Amino acid sequence: MxxxxxxxxxxxxxxxxxxxxxxxxxxxxxxxxxxxxxxxxxxxxxxxxxxxxxxxxxxxxxxxxxxxxxxxxxxxxxxxxxxxxxxKGPFELSIGLIESSLVWVPNVIINFKKKYSDVRVRLLEILSLQNVEDALLNFDIHLAITNQYIRNNDIDVIPLYKEKLVALLPIDHSLQRKKTVKLQDLANDSFIVCKQGFQSREDILQAFMQLGLRPNIQFEIERFETASQLVENKLGVTIVPENYVKYTRNGKYIVRKIVDMDIRRTVYLAYEKNRFLPEMVSEFMKLTREFFTK
Incomplete structure (x- = not known):
């Protein structure tokens, strides 16, 4: 044959x-x-x-x-x-990313480059569920780091870690003296949230719904950076991953933990399981998993 x-x-x-x-x-x-x-x-x-x-x-x-x-x-x-x-010379490793993963991915790349110094690494921000699926199935990327749980028989999804979500408030907000906040405290504020198709939106709105609340959505965004800038300009409040604000420098806003709901999201490593993956891709995935097991 x-x-x-x-x-x-x-x-x-x-x-x-x-x-x-x-x-x-x-x-x-x-x-x-x-x-x-x-x-x-x-x-x-x-x-x-x-x-x-x-x-x-x-x-x-x-x-x-x-x-x-x-x-x-x-x-x-x-x-x-x-x-x-x-x-064209050396291979290229293409990775789809969510925004908050940029705080730790460079650490994995450092170890990866020790073995594959000639490999070009292409990092693409791919955020919505549909875009992540399309990028994997069309072979635009070798793997994705995403908070979207993908229900597709052709894609394998490996949980990497969980991260809490926290509230961002403008400077001089009425809740600034509180060390923690409740979703109930935020329900009437002008609220900034991810647009339709983003898992973070579903997680946040589901938390409000469980408390019988409906946020006053005034802005829909794609990137947490945009949400943060809107908060800095006192246009509303938002909820973002803790890791994002932990490593963001010079943010002119107030960060508060949410105590009436434990809102978390899971970050996954996803890849097209029927695709031939070069050794370098398997090595990057191995290094990523090891980074979080340590």
């Missing part, structure tokens, strides 16, 4: 017959039919039902087809990576 035979079989299934498939592959129909017969003999199962007038793939053939697609995809990816290396 070779790649060519797999490609022949895939084309026959896609074209639902030997005649059109042979035309597309630019080979004779008898040659194509013989190639499929050889493939069936090699794998020991019947892939095409030849006892009916209409074209039909057997149940075993359907399974073989789906697995053959994955193998061809992996083969093409390996060729693509090899060509990139030949034409």
């Amino acid at each position: 070779d790649v060519r035979e797999l490609q022949y079989f895939i084309t026959v299934v896609n074209q639902r017959g030997f005649t059109k498939a042979a035309e597309q592959l630019h080979i004779s129909q008898p040659s194509l039919s013989n190639a499929i017969k050889r493939l069936e003999e090699e794998v020991g199962i019947q892939l095409i039902d030849r006892n009916t007038r209409s074209f039909r793939v057997t149940a075993e053939g359907k399974y073989f087809y789906s697995e053959a697609l994955k193998l061809i995809q992996h083969f093409n990816l390996i060729k693509e990576e090899a060509n990139k290396m030949k034409e």
Whole structure:
């Protein structure tokens, strides 16, 4: 069994017959039919039902087809990576990130670069659930660090850590003298929250809902940096991950813990499990997991 035979079989299934498939592959129909017969003999199962007038793939053939697609995809990816290396030099590692992960990712990259000093690292902020899924499934990135829990059979999701969310208040806010705040205290303020499709929005609004509250949403944003700037300009209050403000310098706002609800979010490492991943990608994932186990 070779790649060519797999490609022949895939084309026959896609074209639902030997005649059109042979035309597309630019080979004779008898040659194509013989190639499929050889493939069936090699794998020991019947892939095409030849006892009916209409074209039909057997149940075993359907399974073989789906697995053959994955193998061809992996083969093409390996060729693509090899060509990139030949034409452009070292490999490139592409990582999709959420904003708050930028406070620790450089530590992992330092260790990664000790082994892969010539590898270019491309960091892309990819925030919404749909964008993360699309980037992984379209192979735009090798892996994603995200707070979105992805329910997709083609994507594996590994929990890395949990982080608390805290309230950001403008300077001179009426709650500035309090060491902690409650969601109830924030319910009537002009509220700043992530737009639809972001997990942080769902987590925050769910916490308000559990207390029978509805925040006064006046601003919808994508980045915590934008939310922080709005708070600094006294346009409202917001809730952000604790790690984000912990490492942000010169923030002109007040940070307060929330005590009536323990709002946390989980940060995950996600990757497309059917994709061929170069060794450098596996190494980065290993270093990331080790960073948090330590």
